[in-house]
Amino acid sequence: xxxxxxxxxxxxxxxxxxxxxxxxxxxxxxxxxxxxxxxxxxxxxxxxxxxxxxxxxxxxxxxxxxxxxxxxxxxxxxxxxxxxxxxxxxxxxxxxxxxxxxxxxxxxxxxxxxxxxxxxxxxxxxxxxxxxxxxxxxxxxxxxxxxxxxxxxxxxxxxxxxxxxxxxxxxxxxxxxxxxxxxxxxxx
Amino acid sequence: xxxxxxxxxxxxxxxxxxxxxxxxxxxxxxxxxxxxxxxxxxxxxxxxxxxxxxxxxxxxxxxxxxxxxxxxxxxxxxxxxxxxxxxxxxxxxxxxxxxxxxxxxxxxxxxxxxxxxxxxxxxxxxxxxxxxxxxxxxxxxxxxxxxxxxxxxxxxxxxxxxxxxxxxxxxxxxxxxxxxxxxxxxxxxxxxxxxxxxxxxxxxxxxxxxxxxxxxxxxxxxxxxxxxxxxxxxxxxxxxxxxxxxxxxxxxxxxxx
Numbered sequence: 254x255x256x257x258x259x260x261x262x263x264x265x266x267x268x269x270x271x272x273x274x275x276x277x278x279x280x281x282x283x284x285x286x287x288x289x290x291x292x293x294x295x296x297x298x299x300x301x302x303x304x305x306x307x308x309x310x311x312x313x314x315x316x317x318x319x320x321x322x323x324x325x326x327x328x329x330x331x332x333x334x335x336x337x338x339x340x341x342x343x344x345x346x347x348x349x350x351x352x353x354x355x356x357x358x359x360x361x362x363x364x365x366x367x368x369x370x371x372x373x374x375x376x377x378x379x380x381x382x383x384x385x386x387x388x389x390x391x392x393x394x395x396x397x398x399x400x401x402x403x404x405x406x407x408x409x410x411x412x413x414x415x416x417x418x419x420x421x422x423x424x425x426x427x428x429x430x431x432x433x434x435x436x437x438x439x440x441x
Numbered sequence: 442x443x444x445x446x447x448x449x450x451x452x453x454x455x456x457x458x459x460x461x462x463x464x465x466x467x468x469x470x471x472x473x474x475x476x477x478x479x480x481x482x483x484x485x486x487x488x489x490x491x492x493x494x495x496x497x498x499x500x501x502x503x504x505x506x507x508x509x510x511x512x513x514x515x516x517x518x519x520x521x522x523x524x525x526x527x528x529x530x531x532x533x534x535x536x537x538x539x540x541x542x543x544x545x546x547x548x549x550x551x552x553x554x555x556x557x558x559x560x561x562x563x564x565x566x567x568x569x570x571x572x573x574x575x576x577x578x579x580x581x582x583x584x585x586x587x588x589x590x591x592x593x594x595x596x597x598x599x600x601x602x603x604x605x606x607x608x609x610x611x612x613x614x615x616x617x618x619x620x621x622x623x624x625x626x627x628x629x630x631x632x633x634x635x636x637x638x639x640x641x642x643x644x645x646x647x648x649x650x651x652x653x654x655x656x657x658x659x660x661x662x663x664x665x666x667x668x669x670x671x672x673x674x675x676x677x678x679x680x681x682x683x684x685x686x687x688x689x690x691x692x693x694x695x696x697x698x
Contacts, residue, residue, distance in 0.1 A: 287451075287452035287453065287461075288448055290457065301609065307464070309590050312471075312594070316593060337590075340587075379448065394447070398444065399444075429447075429451055430454070433451065435452070435454065435457075436456070
C-alpha cells in the first residue's frame with residue numbers, strides 16, 4: 254500500500270477531490286489540525302467556540318473541495334478557517350446582546366488580516382504570548398523551540414539541572430496555553 | 442534532529458487530542474458515505490448497461506432470424522429499450538437512500554433527514570431556503586453561509602457518537618438557526634442540546650442552551666417565557682461562571698423594560 258504521508262498537500266487533496274479518499278483526508282487532517290485549531294482559537298478566544306469553528310472549517314473544506322484549484326493548499330485552508338472563525342466570533346457577539354439583531358460587518362473583520370498571509374496571524378499571537386512570559390521561561394522556550402536544543406543542551410546553556418530545564422519548558426508551555434486561551438492539562 | 446513544533450505541542454492537551462480524534466472519525470464517516478454512493482451508482486450502471494447490451498444482442502439475433510416485416514422489428518427494439526431504462530431510477534435511488542441513513546453529506550436532503558432524526562429540529566426547507574442555497578455557489582452571502590454551516594454542522598452531528606459533542610453541535614446549530622430566523626427549528630435544536638447536556642452533566646452548556654432558548658422566545662415576542670428561561674439558566678449555574686450570570690441578569694433586566 255502506498256505511503257500517503259510522503260505525498261504533497263496538493264497530491265493528497267487531489268485524491269480527496271477525485272476519489273473521496275478518506276485515508277488522504279486523515280493525512281492532511283493530521284498535518285493541519287493543531288495549527289488550524291490554534292488559529293481559530295486566536296480569533297474566537299475561547300475553546301468551545303474554537304471547536305465549533307474548527308469542525309465547521311473541515312466540513313467546509315470537504316464540502317467545497319471541488320472549488321480548489323491546485324495552488325497553495327495551506328493558504329486556501331487558512332482562508333476558510335479565518336472566514337469560519339470570524340463568523341463564529343460575530344455570532345457569539347450577536348448572542349451577547351439582549352434583544353434584536355446586530356449589524357454584522359464580516360468583510361470588515363476579514364480585511365483586518367490578509368488572507369494570503371496564511372498563519373502569520375497565529376505566529377504573531379504566539380510571539381506576543383511568549384513575550385509575556387518571565388525571562389527564565391521565555392529563554393527556555395526560545396532554546397527549545399526556536400533553537401531546537403535538547404533538554405540536556407538547555408540545562409548546560411542555562412547552567413541548571415536537567416530536571417529544572419524540563420520543568421521550565423513544561424511550565425512555560427502551560428502558561429502559553431493559558432495566554433492563548435486554552436485550558437492546559439492538569440499538572441502531572 | 443527535527444525542531445519540535447511549539448504550536449503542535451501547545452495544542453496537544455488530552456482533551457483536545459480526544460476532540461481531534463472524534464472529529465476525524467466523524468469526517469471519515471461523512472467521506473466514506475460519499476465514496477459508497479458513486480460505487481453503488483457505477484455498479485447500477487454496469488447492471489443497466491449489461492442488461493441493455495444483452496437486450497440489444499437478443500433483439501439483433503431475433504431480427505436476423507425473423508423474416509417478417511422490418512416495421513415490427515423496429516417496434517420490438519423500441520419496446521425493449523424502455524423496459525431496460527425503467528430499472529435505472531430504482532437502481533440509482535436505493536444507494537442514496539441508504540447513504541442518508543448511514544451519514545448525511547451537506548445538502549438540502551441532509552437537513553430534512555436530520556429533522557427525521559431529531560423530531561422537528563428544522564422545518565421543511567422553504568422556497569426562500571432553496572433560493573439561498575442556489576445563490577450560495579454564485580454569490581456567497583451571510584445568509585447562505587449560515588445555511589451552509591447549519592448543513593455542515595448537521596452532517597457532523599449526525600456522524601458524531603459522543604453525547605457531549607452532539608449537545609455542543611446541537612447548541613451551535615440552534616444559534617445559527619435563530620440567527621437565520623428559523624426560530625422553531627432553533628428551539629428544537631436547543632431542546633436537544635439541553636437534554637444531551639443534562640445527561641452528560643455539562644451544566645454550563647445546559648445553562649447556555651436555556652439562555653439561547655430565551656432569545657428564541659424574545660423573537661417570538663414571548664417576553665415572560667424568555668425571562669423564565671433566563672432565570673432558570675442563572676439558577677442552574679448557581680455559583681459558577683459569574684460573568685455569564687451577570688450577562689444574563691442584564692439581559693433579563695432589559696426584558697423588563
